[in-house]
Amino acid sequence: MAKIDDLRKIATRLRIHSMRQTTVAGSGHPTTCLSAADLAACLFFSEMRWNTKDPDDPGSDEFVLSKGHAAPLLWAAYAEAGVISLESLLDLRKITSDLEGHPTPRMPWVKAATGSLGQGLSVGVGMALAQRLDRSPARTFVLMGDGECAEGQVWEAAAAAACWTLRNLVAVVDVNGLGQSDRTMHQHDLPALARKFRAFGWEALIVDGHKIDKILAALKLVGKKGQPTVILARTLKGKGVSFIEDKNGWHGKPLKADELARALEETGCLPDVDSKRFVHKPKPFIKKKVAAALDFPRTSYTEKTATRLAYGNALLSLGKVNAKVVAIDGDVKNSTYADKFFEALPGRSFQSYIAEQNMIGVGMGLAAKGYLPFMATFAAFLTRAHDQIRMAAYSFSNIKICGSHVGVSIGEDGPSQMGLEDLAMFRPIPGCVVLYPSDAVSSEACVAAAAAHEGMCYIRASRPATPVLYPGNETFPIGGSKVLRKGEGDAVTVIAAGITVHEALKAFEALKKEGLGLRVIDAYSVAPLDKAAILREVAGTGGRAVVVEDHYAAGGLGEAVAQALAGQAALRHLCIRELPRSGKPDELMERFGISASHIARAARELCGR
């Protein structure tokens, strides 16, 4: 019983820290920390094996706080374990502190930013997969709230974990029955949640989340049946402080100073216990070194080839020389050509089915454990994972994403399948590199550039086969561009990317016959944009420029160029300005104004012809 008493004391310390931090900060979510304090005490100071000196010890169990608003509890646990100082807790939410309002990896023990709910389980799935790939004995624990179980992504992750039989994955749900604005859907009906998890292939255990002995007993059972395990813990929000316990209206509300004083009368002072003694170190585990080259032999192209096909070829070639590369698919691998990797390297290939949110989250988890995940689906369907992509940026995730089938040039399948807003989605993502190859050579080079870049990269790939434009050894550095046509006395610069580069080249030929010189730039690096080169070339054509893209008007290449050229040049922007429809690719490019004929017309008009 000694240990149970100590854990109870640690839980009380976590509660007091959580309340104090948020009262001093003047904002935050203390009640959700109080409901989960006993669970956190049992995880961090009994069940988990982890190294308080090295957040990247491959032998350590991993922890994800999916209910990110309980950040003060997480910081308190790290302080009690000696990872950070107790004093630092009172800097919570200050602009000078890395202890943010919701966890971010600015604090290095945090592997994934959380705070947009329902995402942590997918990250945990990715980490557990990585541990299995590493043949590590470590496990992954995800602390969730019951409110976030309303998010569909939780069930995408649950299905994937069961499908991949991740017995090393443990979800602990703090079922306090209260959301932000209402009681949760199932309130304290824990069997209702258990039925869902069991139907999704999990072992589900129900416990009293404030009884240390019951929590410990449940934790002893995890993974025994060869399935992922969920511990559904019945708790009370605000547990331990009578006037906030199980009360609605206390979600994102710190205690006032006098309320804190009253609360501390109920909890007593900080109990005397040396929490650090209860941290269990992991057994030494050394991760096997593997080949991790970033360059790879390029395929030689002579025939017209789709950039998506070259993406698939490059991914396979990269995977052969780099054992950290893993591929995740959303059941379109025969369209993105990731299937080449899946066939050759099945051990590093993961079918995430039609569940894009989980696909990105799993990639984040794998990346956090040192893998180099490449994920691909139709660009249009990446909008499904916009929030996850956003959170991946806040997690500094080294993930690579390919979106295929962009723009009206996909043709007959119609607007639902056309990626026409993906540049607007990825360009604002902090630090995200956006590459948009126009031919097979540049597509392979973009995969190489993305692999070598530390951070998120997006590669935009087209459906139709396009002619080869570049010699096989051409490099495509991030932030660069290519001047494809240039002559003395050029009248207009055309800035294009992807499929429209080919239209620009056709327009070049047409206007050459008319004696009007076009300068043609392939702006394959949409972000960062090669502003200097664009400014220089446009200046060289009298400040006349046309930008043309297979994307909606807002947020794409056109606006990037408009921003770069602000005040410097007249600009015509050719892009998709209305809702498109089914039709043949050429018909659609003509009808929606991005074909060679439209480029030529815009150039003539700029020159007053």
Next chain:
Amino acid sequence: MAKIDDLRKIATRLRIHSMRQTTVAGSGHPTTCLSAADLAACLFFSEMRWNTKDPDDPGSDEFVLSKGHAAPLLWAAYAEAGVISLESLLDLRKITSDLEGHPTPRMPWVKAATGSLGQGLSVGVGMALAQRLDRSPARTFVLMGDGECAEGQVWEAAAAAACWTLRNLVAVVDVNGLGQSDRTMHQHDLPALARKFRAFGWEALIVDGHKIDKILAALKLVGKKGQPTVILARTLKGKGVSFIEDKNGWHGKPLKADELARALEETGCLPDVDSKRFVHKPKPFIKKKVAAALDFPRTSYTEKTATRLAYGNALLSLGKVNAKVVAIDGDVKNSTYADKFFEALPGRSFQSYIAEQNMIGVGMGLAAKGYLPFMATFAAFLTRAHDQIRMAAYSFSNIKICGSHVGVSIGEDGPSQMGLEDLAMFRPIPGCVVLYPSDAVSSEACVAAAAAHEGMCYIRASRPATPVLYPGNETFPIGGSKVLRKGEGDAVTVIAAGITVHEALKAFEALKKEGLGLRVIDAYSVAPLDKAAILREVAGTGGRAVVVEDHYAAGGLGEAVAQALAGQAALRHLCIRELPRSGKPDELMERFGISASHIARAARELCGR
């Protein structure tokens, strides 16, 4: 048995039409039509009560083809029912035809565009809710694929339907066991799917999806237990044609001409049956007329008020005069102040919990049935529903969305809670109006403008209380702007919106003391942007302009203005250029460069001071 034989013949006709259409088009998904043909025959020609003359008959059962790639089957059913001609089927996927590759409401019997999978059930939930609100005896049928059941949104919708006890909602899942690139997760393990639906509170029935009598028998049982019902139908992809039946690799592949000939040898010619005779008309049902005013009495404001609070006030006022207005919340209604509406008008308020994808889909369904849905959550979490918002635009949905807590001005909660990419998300959405009020008066006016506009509107709301800038009767038309400060000899125009309008006004005061005149524009209509006024005012200040926004650099107000001013003016863009962090709102606005002091500095620099 006569009827069963006839339905079998109709199913064969649907199969033949589906194959012919896609062969003629040269693309499309015939095999998924073949698996669902018997189900479609039973629904359209036996179970459903619907009016082939009026797609908006309120007494008609509604139908949503969630598995949108089976569009040829849907067109075939409408042709057999006499809604469109049989000849028109052969125009499938042509640029001149409204029979697109995936269904869109260009064809008026389609109420929601589909083709991004896993979205139809949410739309069906919204329609079934609308039918209940209408006190209509009609029901809603959603035809789904088993592959799309991997999408989390399906489980968000399933949970909502059970929570709202929608016994008038029927999902029919065509379990053909084959996805696009692989066998599906559960293949033909129908009990696995049944367990999931049952755990989510549904009545689940398993049938042989190619046995007409079994399908009809199951359909007779729907709704009997007071729950939503799912019929899980075991089918074969490509059913009826031996060389494609249950074969992988035939997902998005039409038959070649010779293959079609072989297939028709197996199916025989079009069986002789007059399908139209089997369409059941609905019983006459007249929808009650309700008050539907679009203007409402405005609240009077004198004190500093957050635009989100004014949004909540306006929503309630609108709801009182317009019974079509419904509100849907993602468990943040105490933050968006939608709770005012929820408390006063509970019958038209729907708690969708933390499930933003379903929230938007339910709104689409309600809008398709004539309701006027307002949905609100943190702008950051709307990224969760980007794909749904995209599809809502393709559905011409008349939905209104409010995103609160935008930008770094939310303060301590940190980046995961800051809407910093929402303008970049909404501006490309075809036809979407984007409004961004700066004070309580304009916020109420924006709600009025959004309500009166037919089409999607997004209202961007801030967290902090801001001073009242406008008289109570000021109007804010879509596409307009306000010139807040203007004088002779102004040196620089500042274009701001929302919170930065107040920073611009502070900068105006500071620079006035220095003898430098600022012209200040409140660009509350971000899309469409008031280009003419901005061009005019900027020209009046010597072509010097500063644009300032609490948003990332790409895709927001700054790029919209850059595009509008292209070649016309020098432009400084103040915005959030790196990953922000927790801190006090004022500290963050200062640190990340969008405060009054940064505006003043940019203006001075533009003037060479």
